[in-house]
Amino acid sequence: MCGVMQTRPxxxxxxxxxxxVRGIASLLGLASMLVMSGLGPSSVRGAVTNAANPLPxxxxxxxxxxxxxxxxxxxxxxxxxxxxxxxxxxxxxxxWIWDTNTFDxxxxxxxxxxxxxxxxxxxxxxxxxxxDNEYILYLDGRELGRDAEWRHLYEYxxxxxxxPGPHVLAVEAYNSSREAGFVLGMRVGLASGQxxxxxxxxxxxxxxxxxxxxxxxxEPDDSWRPATFMAKFGEGPWGVNQEYIDLVPPLExxxxxxxxTSWFEILLLVIFxxxxxxxxxxxxxxxxxxxxxxLLQRERARIARDIHxxxxxxxxxxxxQGEVAQTGLPAGSKTHGQxxxxxxxxxxxxxxxxxxxxxxxxxxxxxxxxxTFVCGHAKTFLRSTAIQCLLDVEPAMSAxxxxxxxxxxxxxxxxxxxxxxxxxxxxxELLLQIRRQGHGITVAVQxxxxxxDPAQPRAERNGLDNMIQRLNEVGGSCRITSQPGRxxxxxxxxxxxxxxxxxxWAHWPFGRQLNPPPQRPPATSQN
Amino acid sequence: MNKTAKTTPPVKAxxxxxxxxxxxxxxxxxxxxxxxxINSLPDLACICTCKTGEEAIRVIPEVQPDVVLMDIxxxxxxxxxCVSRLKALMPQLRIIILTAMNDEELxxxxxxxxxxxxxxxxxxxxxxxxxxxxxxxxxxxMTSEIARRVVESFRLKARTRDESLHLSVREEQILxxxxxxxxxxxxxxxxxxSVDTVCHHLKHVFEKLHVSSRTEAVVRYMASKATLSQ
Numbered sequence: 144m145c146g147v148m149q150t151r152p153x154x155x156x157x158x159x160x161x162x163x164v165r166g167i168a169s170l171l172g173l174a175s176m177l178v179m180s181g182l183g184p185s186s187v188r189g190a191v192t193n194a195a196n197p198l199p200x201x202x203x204x205x206x207x208x209x210x211x212x213x214x215x216x217x218x219x220x221x222x223x224x225x226x227x228x229x230x231x232x233x234x235x236x237x238x239w240i241w242d243t244n245t246f247d248x249x250x251x252x253x254x255x256x257x258x259x260x261x262x263x264x265x266x267x268x269x270x271x272x273x274x275d276n277e278y279i280l281y282l283d284g285r286e287l288g289r290d291a292e293w294r295h296l297y298e299y300x301x302x303x304x305x306x307p308g309p310h311v312l313a314v315e316a317y318n319s320s321r322e323a324g325f326v327l328g329m330r331v332g333l334a335s336g337q338x339x340x341x342x343x344x345x346x347x348x349x350x351x352x353x354x355x356x357x358x359x360x361x362e363p364d365d366s367w368r369p370a371t372f373m374a375k376f377g378e379g380p381w382g383v384n385q386e387y388i389d390l391v392p393p394l395e396x397x398x399x400x401x402x403x404t405s406w407f408e409i410l411l412l413v414i415f416x417x418x419x420x421x422x423x424x425x426x427x428x429x430x431x432x433x434x435x436x437x438l439l440q441r442e443r444a445r446i447a448r449d450i451h452x453x454x455x456x457x458x459x460x461x462x463x464q465g466e467v468a469q470t471g472l473p474a475g476s477k478t479h480g481q482x483x484x485x486x487x488x489x490x491x492x493x494x495x496x497x498x499x500x501x502x503x504x505x506x507x508x509x510x511x512x513x514x515t516f517v518c519g520h521a522k523t524f525l526r527s528t529a530i531q532c533l534l535d536v537e538p539a540m541s542a543x544x545x546x547x548x549x550x551x552x553x554x555x556x557x558x559x560x561x562x563x564x565x566x567x568x569x570x571x572e573l574l575l576q577i578r579r580q581g582h583g584i585t586v587a588v589q590x591x592x593x594x595x596d597p598a599q600p601r602a603e604r605n606g607l608d609n610m611i612q613r614l615n616e617v618g619g620s621c622r623i624t625s626q627p628g629r630x631x632x633x634x635x636x637x638x639x640x641x642x643x644x645x646x647x648w649a650h651w652p653f654g655r656q657l658n659p660p661p662q663r664p665p666a667t668s669q670n
Numbered sequence: 671m672n673k674t675a676k677t678t679p680p681v682k683a684x685x686x687x688x689x690x691x692x693x694x695x696x697x698x699x700x701x702x703x704x705x706x707x708i709n710s711l712p713d714l715a716c717i718c719t720c721k722t723g724e725e726a727i728r729v730i731p732e733v734q735p736d737v738v739l740m741d742i743x744x745x746x747x748x749x750x751x752c753v754s755r756l757k758a759l760m761p762q763l764r765i766i767i768l769t770a771m772n773d774e775e776l777x778x779x780x781x782x783x784x785x786x787x788x789x790x791x792x793x794x795x796x797x798x799x800x801x802x803x804x805x806x807x808x809x810x811x812m813t814s815e816i817a818r819r820v821v822e823s824f825r826l827k828a829r830t831r832d833e834s835l836h837l838s839v840r841e842e843q844i845l846x847x848x849x850x851x852x853x854x855x856x857x858x859x860x861x862x863x864s865v866d867t868v869c870h871h872l873k874h875v876f877e878k879l880h881v882s883s884r885t886e887a888v889v890r891y892m893a894s895k896a897t898l899s900q
Contacts, residue, residue, distance in 0.1 A: 455771040459770040460700060463704065463791065467707050489792070490792050493771070493790075500771060521851075531852075531856070533850055536849075575851075
């Protein structure tokens with residue numbers, strides 16, 4: 144009769160599989176934890192535990208027992224060894240117990256603590272349980288299994304779970320209708336030869352249903368009532384012996400892999416928090432930097448406006464007053480000459496201010512403005528010479544940003560080149576070419592003058608060399624091509640120009656925003 | 671072309687009567703200096719000064735000056751708006767915008783609004799006189815930059831406006847040469863026309879520009895002012 148029963152190997156394929164599932168689930172949990180900041184470790188653990196505890200009843204083996212076996216046969220009882228699973232020796236089973244009252248759809252929680260003496264090992268431990276109609280079995284707060292057929296006995300091998308020390312058995316039973324009862328028998332064989340028997344009896348305590356975490360409680364509460372005896376095992380409404388013993392595969396202690404331990408989760412949290420903090424601080428820095436840049440731009444605009452509105456107006460008035468003062472004086476007189484010089488000086492100041500204004504005004508930080516200014520400068524500069532200034536400027540450059548350091552260096556270099564051409568080339572025509580090349584800009588100054596041999600050192604090149612060096616500092620380059628008698632071409636190139644800082648959608652649907660003209664400040668007092 | 675020539679006011683003979691000049695400037699001291707300076711120049715007479723744009727619109731049609739010198743920054747009504755309104759009242763009136771600092775954007779807006787020219791306030795008296803006479807004779811101030819902007823401005827409008835406001839082929843040719851830095855004389859040589867014809871074409875370009883963008887320029891100026899004061 145025992146032949147039909149199998150001794151199950153300790154590790155069966157589903158367990159191996161379940162371990163793998165467990166591992167994968169844990170890794171998934173890890174990943175999800177890293178990805179989703181919203182998920183705390185608790186939810187991850189929840190996912191892992193579900194995977195780690197496949198329901199034992201899925202793998203149950205149902206062994207049928209031959210009817211008519213003498214349950215009380217002492218010989219049989221003696222033969223019953225704890226190692227033999229599925230034995231139909233029921234001597235260790237306690238009576239059916241329940242709460243004082245019985246009603247339909249009733250949940251009753253049973254609680255019992257026991258102690259495994261220290262200094263010895265548990266050799267075998269068998270627990271059999273069933274309930275009319277359902278049960279959930281907990282040992283030390285861990286759910287071991289659940290089922291819902293009172294005609295079966297469910298046999299658990301909990302050898303591996305019982306170490307020396309106090310333990311708690313907790314059972315939640317449920318009665319769907321009419322008679323209700325719960326029955327349990329547990330035998331623990333110790334290495335010392337001692338056998339501990341725990342069975343369902345009136346020493347079990349009934350735990351109130353509204354108590355949470357009750358299955359983990361190690362101490363009973365004084366208010367908990369004892370259970371009520373219903374009938375002896377094999378009697379009462381459940382008179383017939385249980386026909387089947389369902390063997391639950393041996394349970395093993397839950398080994399929590401290191402990545403599921405709380406310290407690891409805390410560590411992860413800390414790392415995650417650290418990463419969050421670092422990113423946050425970086426983002427803040429970037430924001431601050433952007434704000435700083437915006438402030439700088441605003442400040443530049445303000446200074447430009449002040450120069451334009453205040454200084455510009457005042458110096459202009461100076462010029463005007465000088466001119467007016469001259470009108471009353473005979474031309475050629477000493478004072479007239481002095482006043483004329485004052486006016487002239489003031490005019491030059493204004494011209495210098497024009498250039499400074501251009502440099503500091505953030506509105507001018509684009510290629511279009513650069514081209515405009517360079518052309519204007521070339522025209523003005525060459526007006527007093529015999530050189531005809533020709534321009535070749537690529538249209539539609541306005542959308543490209545061209546920041547101050549670049550445009551200033553390039554402007555100085557171009558100015559120097561124009562100056563050299565005016566002074567030394569003897570040309571009649573000068574071509575100023577401004578072209579975009581990819582993200583870069585190329586400015587060429589070409590004259591039709593006498594040219595020179597680039598290999599020959601020349602004194603007047605010093606200024607240009609300085610400018611080339613300055614240009615190199617911002618990543619630009621310069622190429623001079625010339626032959627004696629065939630003019631000279633100086634080509635400046637700045638390779639990378641930042642594209643416009645404002646994204647395209649900032650312009651939609653208004654198109655390019657026009658630069659606002661500066662405004663005069665509230666009328667300055669004239670007295 | 672002949673039609674345009676007819677609408678041009680007769681050029682004042684420098685010797686017969688002085689040029690009548692009106693000045694719109696809000697700062698009293700500057701106003702005084704300017705009128706003194708203008709009166710000190712031969713053949714020029716400052717016949718009227720206005721403190722605000724509103725005053726200018728009221729007074730100037732009555733006194734009928736030949737040229738108006740208009741400050742760009744005026745309280746309440748801006749110089750640009752004032753130009754646009756005056757031009758609507760008196761299309762023959764020549765208006766020159768005065769600015770303290772060189773600001774192409776502003777100048778172009780003024781030109782679009784209907785100004786016939788612009789001068790930096792720091793301009794030497796002799797050049798001022800030349801510029802005034804020049805504007806009166808129909809010469810338009812065309813730097814290469816302004817020429818480029820004019821071409822751009824017309825291209826932007828090309829699809830939306832009626833045919834009569836488009837640039838003619840010759841006008842565009844002249845503007846493109848101007849934008850490349852050629853002087854009127856050289857353009858005339860290249861196109862085998864007279865310098866006068868070049869000037870004539872340019873004047874026509876300006877008339878078209880004024881008609882097509884006067885209100886726009888004012889609206890844009892107001893908008894930019896609004897963004898600035900935020």
